[in-house]
Amino acid sequence: MKRKDFLRYSAMGMAGLAMFPANVFSKESIRANQTLFPERLPYTKAGEWKEFEVSIAIAIQELAPAMKIHTLAFNGQVPGPEIRVKAGDKVRVIFKNESELNHTIHWHGIYVPWRMDGVPYVTQMPVMPGKEFVYEFIAEPYGTHFYHCHWGTLLHMQSGMFGSVIIEEDEDPVMKQFPYEREYTLIYSAHDVNFIREELNGMLERMKERSYLMKNGRFDPERFNLFDTKEELLAAIDNGYQPPYLFNRRSSAQLPVPNWFTVNGKSYPSTPNLYIKSGENIRVRLINAGTENHHLHLHGHDFWMVCDDGVPLPQPWQRNTVSLSPGKTYDIIIEGKNRGIWTFHDHDTRRVTNNGLYPGGNLLALIYEDLPVEERMVSSIGKMKMQEGRSMNLLPKVALDE
Amino acid sequence: MKRYLTLFIATFSSLLSISQVLPEIELGVKGVVSANIGINSAGVSSAVSDFSDSQILLGFRQKLYNKWRGQMVFGMQFPDADSDLGQIFYNHVFIQIEDQKNIIKIGRSSTRTILNEFPTLRDDDALYFNYSLNPFSIGSNTQDNQYGNVIEYTRIFAQRYWLSFHGENFSNLSKPENFELNSFGFAFLYIVPESQRWNREVLQRLGFSYNNYVSDDAGYEGFDRYLKNILGTVTLNLLPDPVHLIDFKFQGIYNIGLAGVDSVKSYSDYVRTPSMATFATLRYLYRKLERPLLQLSVGVGFKSFDLLPDSKQGILISNVFYRIGENFDIGFQYRYTQNSAELADIFPASAHRFQFSFVYSVNQIFNKHFDDRNSILNLEHKYIN
Numbered sequence: 001m002k003r004k005d006f007l008r009y010s011a012m013g014m015a016g017l018a019m020f021p022a023n024v025f026s027k028e029s030i031r032a033n034q035t036l037f038p039e040r041l042p043y044t045k046a047g048e049w050k051e052f053e054v055s056i057a058i059a060i061q062e063l064a065p066a067m068k069i070h071t072l073a074f075n076g077q078v079p080g081p082e083i084r085v086k087a088g089d090k091v092r093v094i095f096k097n098e099s100e101l102n103h104t105i106h107w108h109g110i111y112v113p114w115r116m117d118g119v120p121y122v123t124q125m126p127v128m129p130g131k132e133f134v135y136e137f138i139a140e141p142y143g144t145h146f147y148h149c150h151w152g153t154l155l156h157m158q159s160g161m162f163g164s165v166i167i168e169e170d171e172d173p174v175m176k177q178f179p180y181e182r183e184y185t186l187i188y189s190a191h192d193v194n195f196i197r198e199e200l201n202g203m204l205e206r207m208k209e210r211s212y213l214m215k216n217g218r219f220d221p222e223r224f225n226l227f228d229t230k231e232e233l234l235a236a237i238d239n240g241y242q243p244p245y246l247f248n249r250r251s252s253a254q255l256p257v258p259n260w261f262t263v264n265g266k267s268y269p270s271t272p273n274l275y276i277k278s279g280e281n282i283r284v285r286l287i288n289a290g291t292e293n294h295h296l297h298l299h300g301h302d303f304w305m306v307c308d309d310g311v312p313l314p315q316p317w318q319r320n321t322v323s324l325s326p327g328k329t330y331d332i333i334i335e336g337k338n339r340g341i342w343t344f345h346d347h348d349t350r351r352v353t354n355n356g357l358y359p360g361g362n363l364l365a366l367i368y369e370d371l372p373v374e375e376r377m378v379s380s381i382g383k384m385k386m387q388e389g390r391s392m393n394l395l396p397k398v399a400l401d402e
Numbered sequence: 403m404k405r406y407l408t409l410f411i412a413t414f415s416s417l418l419s420i421s422q423v424l425p426e427i428e429l430g431v432k433g434v435v436s437a438n439i440g441i442n443s444a445g446v447s448s449a450v451s452d453f454s455d456s457q458i459l460l461g462f463r464q465k466l467y468n469k470w471r472g473q474m475v476f477g478m479q480f481p482d483a484d485s486d487l488g489q490i491f492y493n494h495v496f497i498q499i500e501d502q503k504n505i506i507k508i509g510r511s512s513t514r515t516i517l518n519e520f521p522t523l524r525d526d527d528a529l530y531f532n533y534s535l536n537p538f539s540i541g542s543n544t545q546d547n548q549y550g551n552v553i554e555y556t557r558i559f560a561q562r563y564w565l566s567f568h569g570e571n572f573s574n575l576s577k578p579e580n581f582e583l584n585s586f587g588f589a590f591l592y593i594v595p596e597s598q599r600w601n602r603e604v605l606q607r608l609g610f611s612y613n614n615y616v617s618d619d620a621g622y623e624g625f626d627r628y629l630k631n632i633l634g635t636v637t638l639n640l641l642p643d644p645v646h647l648i649d650f651k652f653q654g655i656y657n658i659g660l661a662g663v664d665s666v667k668s669y670s671d672y673v674r675t676p677s678m679a680t681f682a683t684l685r686y687l688y689r690k691l692e693r694p695l696l697q698l699s700v701g702v703g704f705k706s707f708d709l710l711p712d713s714k715q716g717i718l719i720s721n722v723f724y725r726i727g728e729n730f731d732i733g734f735q736y737r738y739t740q741n742s743a744e745l746a747d748i749f750p751a752s753a754h755r756f757q758f759s760f761v762y763s764v765n766q767i768f769n770k771h772f773d774d775r776n777s778i779l780n781l782e783h784k785y786i787n
Contacts, residue, residue, distance in 0.1 A: 058779070058783045059783075060783070060784055060786065068786050069786070070779045070783055070786065194770060194771050197773050197777075197779065198770065200779060201597070201773070201777045201778050201779055204778040204779070204782075205597055205600070205778055206692060208598075208600040208601065208778075209600040209644040209692065212600060212602065212644060213644060213645070218645070222690075222691060223645075223690070223691055223692065241691075242691075244691075248727055248728055249691070249693075249728065
C-alpha cells in the first residue's frame, strides 16, 4: 500500500470510529455509549425536599451524523435529564422557561396533586417566557415513568420535551426476581422534522406578538383564542369570531407524518447500544414519548416483560416482541444467554428508516462484551474484491444504504 | 458536439431510473382585477375589468450537494392592454443559487430600479415617482422599468445588511437583438427580516443604490455615456404595534441625467434630463386575530427637473383595502396626478383615476423540507444548512 493510501484509509477509519465505533468492544466505545442514555439530574436537599432544577430552551440536536434540527431541550438535552428518586421522596422541580414559548410539565404516570399535573388551563396556567413554576409532589408509584410538556403537546413532545422519571424502591421487586447490575433507559420518539420546523417558526412568531400584547395588559379572548367558558366561545362565534381550526382561518389540515425515529434523541447510526455479558441480566426501561406504535423485537433472544406502566407484573411474560404504544412504558429483562451482536429494532420497519431510507431510525444492537475475537469476523465474503487496503472482515459495519 | 453530449448525459441518466429528490415547489398567484374610471383633460374613460399586474409564479428549489441551495423560478404576468408586450409577459425566468450569506441570480427578474415596496394597488401605480426609469424604453409599458435580464450577486452581512452588485440588460426596442449588459450598479440595504417584525423596531429598512445605464446615444464618450441614478429609501414603523400598525416609507431618486438634455419634448428626454423624484406613503394597518383586516394608506410624490424649474410633476394616491377572507381583499384606490404645462407633450395636465378592485394573492410552498434564511429559528437560534 502506498503511504498516501495508508494515510487516507487511516483517516477514514478514524472517521468511522467517531460515528459508529469500528471496535464496539473497546473500553472507549463502551464508555462513549454510556453518554447516549439520559443523564441523571442531580438534586439539592432543601429540608425534606429533593430539589431539582429544570429549564427549557431551543437547541440544535443532531439526530444522525450531518442531520441537525432545532429542538426544545430540557437542560440542553434531548431527552431531558432523568429524574431518579425513591418512592415516598418529596420532590420539588423548579422549572424555568428560558424559551419564547409557553410550556408546562406533565408528570406522566405519577400520582401528583392535581394542580401539579401540568395541563395548561385545566390544572395550571402555562409557564410563560422567562417565568418559573415550581412542581411539588410525593414520588409515587414505583416504576418507570416520564415527564413531558403538555402545551402544544403534538409539537413540543416531538420537538424533544420529554425525559424519564424513575421511582425506585429499596427492595426492588424486579431485582429480587432477576438480579441485575446494569440497566438502560430507552425513550422512543417519532418526528416529522418539517412539521417541527414550520410549527416552531409559526409559534415563535405568534408569541413575539402575543408576549408584547400580554405585557401591556391587552389580552383579547378572540385574538388569543382563549375563552373562560364554552358559552363565551359560542357567544363569540355568534358575534363573528371564527375558530382557527376552520379552513378559512389558520388550519392547514396537515397532520404530521413522522420521517425520523429516535431512541434517546438519536437515529441509527447514532443510536445507543445495549451491552451485556454472558450470564448477565440487564434491565431495559422502554418509554414511548412519541406518537407512533413501536413493535420492538429482539433477535436471538426472548426477554422478560416485568413491568407495565411501571407496575410490576405478578407473572413476567416471556416474549421476543413488545408493542410499545404512545404514552406506554415497559420494563424488560434480557438474559445474556446467546452471545453475539443482536439487532433490537422496531418490527414496523417503516420506523427503522431515516427520511425514508433503510436502515435508520430506532435500530440498535445488543452487544455481548465477551464475544470472542474470532467470532467478530465475517466467516467468508466469497470472491468479492473490496477496495484495496480496506478490510471488510470486521463486524459490525456502518451501513447506510442496504 | 457539446450539445449532443449534454443530451446524451440527460438520456443516460433517465435510462438508469435514478430516483430524484422531489424539490420544494412554490406557487405564487396574484390576481388583481379592478374596474377603473379615469378623468382627465381629454374626457372620461373607463375600463370594465383591468386585470393587469395579475401574475403567476412557479418556483422549484432544492438543496445542492454542499451548503448551497438552487432555485428555478418561472413567472408570467398580464401586462397593460396597450403595452406592446402581447397578452402575456414572462417577468421571471431565472435561476438562483444561494447559501446563508450569498445569493447569485441570473435570468429575467425584477431589477434594482426600486428599493422599497409601497402600498399601492398595483406595483406600477406611481412608476414615474418610485422607479428609476429605463432610458432605453419608449415608455409604452411599465415592465421595461421593472424587469430585465439580470445577473446579480448579493452578500448578506449580520443577517440584515444586503450588499448587491448587479448588471442588467434592459429592454431596448431600438436594439431588440442586443442582449449585452446596458446597466450596472450596486445597492446596500439594511432590512429587518419579516419574521422579526414584531420585535417592534422603528427602523425597518434603510438603504441606497447607484444605477448606471450605459447610454448608446450618439455624442457621448467615457463617463458621460453613463446615465447615473442614485436611490435612497427608508421605512419607519411609526407605531410598531401588532394590532394598530402605522408605517412610513420614503424613497428618493436623483437622476443625474445626461449632459445637454435640457428640454422635455419626448419620453426619451424625460428620462434623460436631470431630475429628483420623491415618493412617500403613510399606512395604517389594523390586524385582527393576527391577520390583516383593514389597511388605509396615502401616498404623495413629487418630481422636479434641475434644468427646467417650471416643469414639475405631482401625485396623490390613496387606497383602502378590507380583507374578506384569507388572502382575499376588496379595495378602492384614488389617484390624482398633476403635470406642469412644460410636460404637456408627454403627460396630461391632470388626471383623476378611481379604481374598485378585488385582490387575491396566494403563496404556498409544497413539499417544504428546509428552512428559510430569514426564519426565526435560523435567525435567532443558529442557522442550519
